[in-house]
Amino acid sequence: MNIGIDIGGSHIGVGLVGSSGKVINKKEVDITEKDKKNIEKMILNTIINFVKSILKEQDIETRELGYIGIASPGTIENNCIYNVVNLGLEKLDIAKVIKKEFGLEVKIKNDAKCAGIAESMYGRTKAAQDNIYLCLGTGIGGAAFLSNKLVEPRYKSGMEFGHMIIQKDGRQCKCGSKGCFETYCSMKVLKQEIRETLELDENETSANIVNEIRKHINDLRIQPIIDEYVQYLAIGISNLINIFEPEMVCIGGSFVFIGDLIIPKVKKEIQDKKLLFNPRKEIDIVLASLGNDAGIIGAASLL
Ligand SMILES: [Zn+2]
Incomplete structure (x- = not known):
């Protein structure tokens, strides 16, 4: 224990x-x-x-x-x-x-x-020796596992997937760079955009915003936001797949509450835009199973 x-x-x-x-x-x-x-x-x-x-x-x-x-x-x-x-x-x-x-x-x-270690040992990615864990929450964090082993650089923590630059001269990130993955795809950013578009109260709880996203997923006001979110998420995930060639990409964080609606769109975007260096018939993007x-x-x- x-x-x-x-x-x-x-x-x-x-x-x-x-x-x-x-x-x-x-x-x-x-x-x-x-x-x-x-x-x-x-x-x-x-x-x-x-x-x-x-x-x-x-x-x-x-x-x-x-x-x-x-x-x-x-x-x-x-x-x-x-x-x-x-x-x-x-x-x-x-x-x-x-x-x-x-x-x-x-x-x-x-x-x-x-969180990635927990999912690899006991959760959703238990069967995938090579896998990527991506946490979409306030920011974006992650972990990579190859042959069941966490990839760990010797001196620094590394695996700062959230600060992978996916847009030249893009949005300002708090890390000092511009165009970081997390300035487009963190749940904080998505919720903020939804809150503004639907004119929700600034103090609206996270759970309520998630409910609003679920309720209005096909709403014309929200669709452009979701479409853009999906495009950037597809780019970020494709970059990770091209680098690590994981069997599975597992997404955790508060994204899990809307993941069932978003993941099929991301898979389609990756296939339609041919974003993978090594094309795949099936892209295994799954949701974390151990929650909080x-x-x-x-x-x-x-x-
Ligand atoms: Zn950054």
Whole structure:
């Protein structure tokens, strides 16, 4: 058994995970705007309290655990988290504090990679030795697996699929470049465009916007937005297929709530425009199956 922790842009989840990837006990909390004023303290206190209460509820002791794994956004170097833009977090020396509190090894890995690992081990891509995991959420993250092994560069995290430039002089990205994949295909961007077009309230919840997209998918006002989204997504996915030649491309993040409507259009676009260097009869683009638990399960399944 390991503890898996998922630090997201808007929530924190902590789970006790068994050897087969089963989440035995889980606690979650949303991060409010107020929490962001003292985000370092909020994250550390939440994690420590959640781990303690899970151990108490399950009646187990820390020595029965393997390690504590953390799935985190931002840049991870030397077991420290840097530059989580969505949380306004510059640096968090999280491993040191958690290790001191529980006396267990702490491992940290990029959140999209953790979700990809979970899908590869226990979820949708279990049968595909070569696969790409693409997380379409607030931003775009991802992971690549070849022969069942996560592709990992030695020095930096890499696999920044979201910052692959797909349009010359395109939209400004917060990374400093222009035309990045995530400025066209993140769910945040899509939801924003839908919200503006349908004149929805700025505070409309994410779930409601997804419902509106589902309801109005064939609406003439929305169609140009969806068409453009599909075109860019087809380019991004084709680039990844041309580089990695995966058996399967698995998409996670909040995209899963509209994926059934979008994926057939993306497949058609890829075929119609002949975007693949090595043409395929069938393009296996699938939706992640572990939902919100993927980060926790992946963080608790690191080697
Ligand atoms: Zn970028």
